[in-house]
Amino acid sequence: xxxxxxxxxxxxxxxxxxxxxxxxxxxxxxxxxxxxxxxxxxxxxxxxxxxxxxxxxxxxxxxxxxxxxxxxxxxxxxxxxxxxxxxxxxxxxxxxxxxxxxxxxxxxxxxxxxxxxxxxxxxxxxxxxxxxxxxxxxxxxxxxxxxxxxxxxxxxxxxxxxxxxxxxxxxxxxxxxxxxxxxxxxxxxxxxxxxxxxxxxxxxxxxxxxxxxxxxxxxxxxxxxx
Numbered sequence: 001x002x003x004x005x006x007x008x009x010x011x012x013x014x015x016x017x018x019x020x021x022x023x024x025x026x027x028x029x030x031x032x033x034x035x036x037x038x039x040x041x042x043x044x045x046x047x048x049x050x051x052x053x054x055x056x057x058x059x060x061x062x063x064x065x066x067x068x069x070x071x072x073x074x075x076x077x078x079x080x081x082x083x084x085x086x087x088x089x090x091x092x093x094x095x096x097x098x099x100x101x102x103x104x105x106x107x108x109x110x111x112x113x114x115x116x117x118x119x120x121x122x123x124x125x126x127x128x129x130x131x132x133x134x135x136x137x138x139x140x141x142x143x144x145x146x147x148x149x150x151x152x153x154x155x156x157x158x159x160x161x162x163x164x165x166x167x168x169x170x171x172x173x174x175x176x177x178x179x180x181x182x183x184x185x186x187x188x189x190x191x192x193x194x195x196x197x198x199x200x201x202x203x204x205x206x207x208x209x210x211x212x213x214x215x216x217x218x219x220x221x222x223x224x225x226x
Contacts, residue, residue, distance in 0.1 A: 021046040027208030028100045038200035041066040044212040062160040067168035102126040147206040175202040
């Protein structure tokens with residue numbers, strides 16, 4: 001399986017913008033039973049020349065660098081794949097954050113990843129139907145509506161750019177266009193794809209984009225002992 005699709009020419013260096021900070025976020029939406037598991041990698045770049053610098057200082061841009069999906073993959077194999085991506089030459093020596101879907105069977109996968117050597121860079125997101133997001137030591141509870149709406153905003157405002165030639169890019173756009181809001185009898189709204197439509201790629205990218213938009217991340221680093 002290929003590692004990463006990096007179109008470096010679409011990055012900030014192409015237009016001569018100074019980079020203050022760079023972070024790569026590996027995000028995994030874990031499938032259950034016959035569902036797909038999707039893994040994506042977003043590069044977050046903070047540009048500018050500091051507080052006294054010219055225009056565009058402190059601007060945050062996101063670059064979707066990689067998407068892949070697999071079906072009926074056992075969780076140990078998924079953990080091995082995440083390790084392979086984490087150790088890939090393109091990410092060597094870079095600050096990284098890893099986030100996995102904690103909903104459902106996420107807990108045992110999180111434990112397996114810790115046992116495999118993930119320490120400083122590992123976070124989790126429990127996708128909820130609530131109204132507000134909260135966190136405790138790198139474990140986040142985030143409403144699905146917030147994840148999806150943030151992704152839509154980043155795309156609409158051209159703050160999330162998709163690398164040219166990315167294999168699953170069309171699937172991402174298709175999944176996002178199929179998302180619907182439903183209002184229950186109790187008045188609560190729920191987000192989801194139309195019947196029979198997968199949303200694994202959307203949720204993987206949405207988790208990564210949401211984490212990338214946090215001003216303070218609790219779990220980042222380069223787990224060199226991996």
